Amino acid sequence: MSKDYYKILGVSREASDDEIKKAYRKLAHQHHPDKKGGNESKFKEINEAYQVLSNKEKRAQYDKFGSAFEGQHGFGGAYSGGGFSGFGFNPADFQAGGFSGFGGGDFGDIFETIFEQFGGGRNSSSRARRQASERGADMETEETITLEEAFRGVFKTLRFKTNVLCGKCGGLGYDKSKGTSACNKCGGKGETRSEHRTFFGNFAQVVECADCGGSGKKPNSVCAACGGKGRTAEVKEVSFSVAPGAENGQVIKIKDGGEAGERGAPSGDLYVRIRVKSHSDFTRKKDDLFFKKEIKISDALLQKKITVRGLGGEEFDFSIPEGFDLSELIQLKGKGMPKFGSSSRGDMYVELSIKTPKKLSKSAKERLELLVDEGIDI
Numbered sequence: 141m142s143k144d145y146y147k148i149l150g151v152s153r154e155a156s157d158d159e160i161k162k163a164y165r166k167l168a169h170q171h172h173p174d175k176k177g178g179n180e181s182k183f184k185e186i187n188e189a190y191q192v193l194s195n196k197e198k199r200a201q202y203d204k205f206g207s208a209f210e211g212q213h214g215f216g217g218a219y220s221g222g223g224f225s226g227f228g229f230n231p232a233d234f235q236a237g238g239f240s241g242f243g244g245g246d247f248g249d250i251f252e253t254i255f256e257q258f259g260g261g262r263n264s265s266s267r268a269r270r271q272a273s274e275r276g277a278d279m280e281t282e283e284t285i286t287l288e289e290a291f292r293g294v295f296k297t298l299r300f301k302t303n304v305l306c307g308k309c310g311g312l313g314y315d316k317s318k319g320t321s322a323c324n325k326c327g328g329k330g331e332t333r334s335e336h337r338t339f340f341g342n343f344a345q346v347v348e349c350a351d352c353g354g355s356g357k358k359p360n361s362v363c364a365a366c367g368g369k370g371r372t373a374e375v376k377e378v379s380f381s382v383a384p385g386a387e388n389g390q391v392i393k394i395k396d397g398g399e400a401g402e403r404g405a406p407s408g409d410l411y412v413r414i415r416v417k418s419h420s421d422f423t424r425k426k427d428d429l430f431f432k433k434e435i436k437i438s439d440a441l442l443q444k445k446i447t448v449r450g451l452g453g454e455e456f457d458f459s460i461p462e463g464f465d466l467s468e469l470i471q472l473k474g475k476g477m478p479k480f481g482s483s484s485r486g487d488m489y490v491e492l493s494i495k496t497p498k499k500l501s502k503s504a505k506e507r508l509e510l511l512v513d514e515g516i517d518i
Contacts, residue, residue: 143185143188143189145188145193145202146193148186148189149163149189149190150163150167151163151193155193157194160194161194164189171183274401274402274405275405275408276303276371276398276401276402276405276407276408277398277399278398278399278411279300279302279397279398279399279408279411280410280412280413281298281300281410281411281412281413282413282415283296283382283412283414283415284414284415284416284417285382285414285416285417286416287417287418287419287422287424287451288419288451290385290386290387290414290477291477291478292452293383293384293386294381294382295379295381295382296379296380296381296382297378297379298378298379298380299375299376299377300376300378301374301375301376302373302374302376302398303369303372303373303399303400304372304373304376304400306363306370306371306372307372308363308365309365309366311370311371311401311403311404312363312370312403312404313362313363313366313369313370313402313403313404314359314360314368315359315360315362318359318360318361319359319360320357320358320359320360321358322357322358323351323352323355323356323357323358324351324358325349326351326352326356328356330348330349330352330356331349331354332346332347332348332349332350334347355403370400370401370402370404371399371400371402378394378397380394380397380412382414383480383481384478384480385427385477385478385480385481386414386416386480387414387416388414388416389413390413390414390480391411391412391414392411393409393410394412395409396409398410419451422451424477426477426486427477427479427485427486427487428476428488428489429450429451429475429476429487429488429489430469430488430489430491431448431489431490431491432490432491432493433446433448433491433492433493434492434495435492435493435494436494436495437494437495437496439460440464440492440494443460443461443462444459445457445458446458446459446460448472448488448490450488451477456472456475456488458470458472460492466492466493466494469489469491470489470492471487471488471489471490472487472490473487474486474487475487475488476488
């Protein structure tokens with residue numbers, strides 16, 4: 141029985157190409173089998189109708205002979221349960237509410253996405269040339285420093301094995317003095333062209349030339365040291381500075397510090413994650429430092445000057461104020477860690493603890509008892 145493709149798409153026989161396209165898109169979204177309430181049989185029928193009516197030649201034949209000619213002309217069954225014929229994707233690629241990867245936009249965008257699955261597309265030429273010389277990989281490592289190094293800043297040097305620029309050819313991959321010639325396979329274009337049949341019709345596919353890697357040129361003399369890659373595996377040395385105030389977990393980016401690119405392409409970057417060791421005397425919280433100081437009870441009572449040594453080696457003096465609660469902390473403003481990227485500093489907090497004498501003489505005890513009798517709470 142002849143199928144009425146116009147009725148399937150809900151358009152008149154005089155419908156324009158744009159009207160047919162819009163009707164198809166609407167129905168494809170509505171009946172997609174992966175969408176709730178979708179209908180796989182209906183979706184297949186819609187695709188079959190669109191395949192015919194969107195092609196001027198096939199539409200003319202259909203208008204004249206009906207769908208009876210479809211088996212002889214080989215364009216029926218645009219959709220099958222296993223995927224679209226001639227394509228490398230599944231109907232599941234069309235997500236409910238929009239075409240996944242296609243964005244539901246103009247079909248020109250859909251076609252370009254399809255070409256990209258084959259390796260081509262409207263911008264395949266520039267893409268192929270970019271791929272011809274691949275950028276080096278980014279790398280990541282960790283470097284452990286002391287709290288003192290984080291306080292004053294430090295200069296570090298890392299050594300690790302990776303791909304570096306070939307010393308013999310300077311990263312070109314070939315003997316510069318002997319030059320290059322145009323690739324015979326692509327004629328110097330860096331890309332080759334072929335055609336693919338799809339249910340949308342026949343489309344040209346432009347791909348990177350396999351012989352020259354998309355460069356359009358082939359060296360007359362490949363570098364023997366790197367085999368034409370422009371890089372060799374060696375130990376790389378990278379030096380960098382850790383600024384004062386660096387925190388635990390901070391990441392420093394070193395541009396071009398990673399793997400060398402192929403045939404003169406840019407190097408990758410190196411990311412160094414800083415780990416700051418714990419300190420035996422100081423505890424760090426952001427930009428503040430915390431320090432424990434043991435004092436004698438007489439120092440507190442007589443408000444004697446107390447000296448503490450900071451993380452950078454400098455000394456700070458302070459006295460305990462009258463009525464001070466030893467459970468509180470002494471705050472020394474601006475004596476903590478340098479604030480990263482700033483000239484200011486955090487604070488230092490001193491936690492005091494009383495050291496009692498191991499033994500008191502009889503006379504010392506008597507004097508203390510007199511102080512207690514006078515109302516001094518010790």
